Amino acid sequence: MSKQVGSLTGTEYLYTETIDTEGISPIAFFEAGDRHYQGQRFFWQNREKTHTIVGIGHAIVLKATGDDRVEVIQTEWNRLKQLVVKEQLDQAPLLFGGFSFDAKHPGSDEWRKFSSSYFVVPEFQLEIKNESTKLSINSLVERSDQSARFDELRKERDRLLHVAQVQERPLFEKAVVIEKTERNVPDYLAAVRAVKKEITRGEVDKVVISRSIELDFEEPVSTGSALYYALQEQPESYIFVLENGASAFVGATPERLIRKEQGMIYSAGVAGSVRRGKDVAEDQRLGNALLADEKNREEHDFVVSMIRTVIEPICTDLQIPQQPKLLKIRDIQHLFTPIQGTAKKDADMFSFVKALHPTPALGGTPRKRAVELIRELEQMDRGYYAAPIGFVDANDNGEFAVGIRSALLRGGKALLYAGGGIVSESEPLAELEETNVKFRPMLRVLGGNRHEL
């Protein structure tokens, strides 16, 4: 049973016990939870592929809505951290989840279950980092129930391990798409034009406008299959899955929001885009043209300058290069500025998430007006698209990416999302084409590309 932290009795502790499990495949472990824990799993892998986390089952669920949702999650997590009981060598329990893009959005049926924030401490936590593989059990129980509860949980852990290691490895078939519907192209183009007018009027400098594509499949798509193909097809990106009941939010994003490790923080400006070239020469020509392009540099500079402004008060030793570099991933190249610093003493992970979200790579400049315009102009609910998704551990180390190049799966349907930064020089049809490139990663993963390839 999962517990909302609000229902704590005051006498429970968050017990953790870790074992070493070298050689287990994270996707096989994820899939081992398919039968009994569907809707209660998550998966995370960083861009460098040095850190993979799988969560199965819910020891604790945290949800919060409203403007102060980040602070509510932050406070509850701080309270929970005080309850951790573990041996020194045990892994710290972690909190994984995400926020919706806009806490003030009225919401839609498709995203209803996710609430405007949804975080879990997994019951079974597999972590592969620095060449070591650790599997923990986390459980929030009364001291008097701890021993009996852990006996049950150890049995269940061993069963999951056996399924993952010994029983047949899962074979994933790519789902078959029967229909691909561009949901709101005229609305999207109208929104881009409206933003350009607002820019001319001096109301805003930049707003990110997005749209969605619906895929209908012959059969329900399993989360495991989407995850498998995301890992195969997008090796240069963060890969994430967050299940919630019958829905799953899945993505292959290149964009870090914040990583915090031993007091150091790492963020990134990722904005400004062009497709990959068909050969090396074209790829380099496109990349160099992107680096020199005024419109894309403007899109990018708004992001870097806002990140500087919002993290300067909570950081020291901030290091931000003057010029962007190129970030090349399978389908697209971006302008990229890595940012790092040292977190001030009281600035924890959620202080950074709150300060940074949304950067103008997903929202706009100025932030408040841009988010209002997105709410007014986009004829859709972004849900968790373009919003922070990731984890923090009990030592306040962790990482959040931005949930782009992503899709919401539910049964035989998927909703894919993509957007782009609209600035004064934006051309509506060129922006539409840019969103087509940004849909590609998830179209590859989900099979919706087969007519185009």
Ligand SMILES: C=C(O[C@H]1C=CC=C(C(=O)O)[C@@H]1O)C(=O)O
């Ligand atoms: C909003 C998205 O991308 C952002 C990240 C990188 C480049 C972007 C751009 O060039 O417009 C966007 O700001 C998306 O992929 O849906």
Ligand SMILES: [Mg+2]
């Ligand atoms: Mg762009």
